[in-house]
Amino acid sequence: MKGLTALAACCTLSLFSTSLLADDASCKNVRIGAVGWTDVVATTAVASELLSGLGYETKQTQASQQIIFAGIQKGQIDAFLGYWKPIMDDNIKPFLDAGAVKVAAEPSLDDAVAVLAVPSYTADKGLKTLADIAKFRDELDGKIYGIEAGSGANTAIQKMIDSDQFGLGGFKLVESSEAGMLAAVGRAVRNEKPVVFFGWKPHPMNLSMQVTYLTGTDDVFGPNDGAATVSTVTAPDYAERCPNANRLLTSLRFTSQQEAELMQPIMDRKPAAQVARDWIKANPQVVDAWLEGVTTLDGKPANAALVAGN
Numbered sequence: 001m002k003g004l005t006a007l008a009a010c011c012t013l014s015l016f017s018t019s020l021l022a023d024d025a026s027c028k029n030v031r032i033g034a035v036g037w038t039d040v041v042a043t044t045a046v047a048s049e050l051l052s053g054l055g056y057e058t059k060q061t062q063a064s065q066q067i068i069f070a071g072i073q074k075g076q077i078d079a080f081l082g083y084w085k086p087i088m089d090d091n092i093k094p095f096l097d098a099g100a101v102k103v104a105a106e107p108s109l110d111d112a113v114a115v116l117a118v119p120s121y122t123a124d125k126g127l128k129t130l131a132d133i134a135k136f137r138d139e140l141d142g143k144i145y146g147i148e149a150g151s152g153a154n155t156a157i158q159k160m161i162d163s164d165q166f167g168l169g170g171f172k173l174v175e176s177s178e179a180g181m182l183a184a185v186g187r188a189v190r191n192e193k194p195v196v197f198f199g200w201k202p203h204p205m206n207l208s209m210q211v212t213y214l215t216g217t218d219d220v221f222g223p224n225d226g227a228a229t230v231s232t233v234t235a236p237d238y239a240e241r242c243p244n245a246n247r248l249l250t251s252l253r254f255t256s257q258q259e260a261e262l263m264q265p266i267m268d269r270k271p272a273a274q275v276a277r278d279w280i281k282a283n284p285q286v287v288d289a290w291l292e293g294v295t296t297l298d299g300k301p302a303n304a305a306l307v308a309g310n
Helices: 004-010 040-055 067-074 088-095 120-124 130-136 151-161 176-192 243-251 256-268 272-282 284-290 301-306
Strands: 029-034 056-060 079-085 110-117 143-145 172-174 197-201 209-212 229-236
Touching: 029 040, 029 067, 040 056, 040 079, 040 172, 040 256, 040 272, 067 079, 079 243, 088 110, 088 151, 110 120, 110 176, 110 256, 120 209, 143 176, 143 197, 151 172, 151 197, 176 197, 197 284, 229 243, 243 284, 256 272, 272 284
Parallel strands: 029 056, 029 079, 143 172
Antiparallel strands: 079 229, 110 197, 110 209, 110 229
């Protein structure tokens, strides 16, 4: 893979056993599902670059959460790096109950936040909790900006509206892509107009504007006012079928700061693959930890393969 020779020269990776986790040739093609959220795009790109450097071929399928989980259940997708807990719990539950998917034992990100948010100038005017939203109905034009249709976030917001929780009956949920939502929020910010939207960390939105995450949300977005984790989901038998690829995918660990560093250039329209290569090159010690115990597809030391430019 182009560029990985330079990356490997920076990474002082350990030599690994060549016999423990070598995968069968049937594991060469790794099929990864990805929602269109920039954090998932970024981490999926990093995983894809590393897998490619170890002799695998990756194929990404962009789809909604439900379609990805169904794809894993049907044997069409091997892994998904974007299970946000608890916001996706309702969507993944039927698949977990059916034993159709498997969640990695440890999250890839443990300091995330996912909850309704406002620009801080809106919070300064008194909109700081979910219970405050209804007080600003007119200024908000009765709208709450969500993300893509069918997402766990939108489901939670719509439930509040339908049940008139916090007096939100009659509000309209505006469903959109991540980019579309942020464009709408950006217009409001330029005019210092109050706006409520689904916000999360890690995300460059926290760098480009002052964001206040709303409190009083435990009944809606989970405990601790939207505290969240992100985990990798695989087919239930993937660890047995492809132990080496599975080990890499489930060993990835990020911080919110690291993901924000990855996400910003992608949102500035730099190709995700190039961003991932640059980030891998700049973070050899992080990559070294991920690759402990991982080999190439055919069981050779990972660092030797990367140096060879595979």
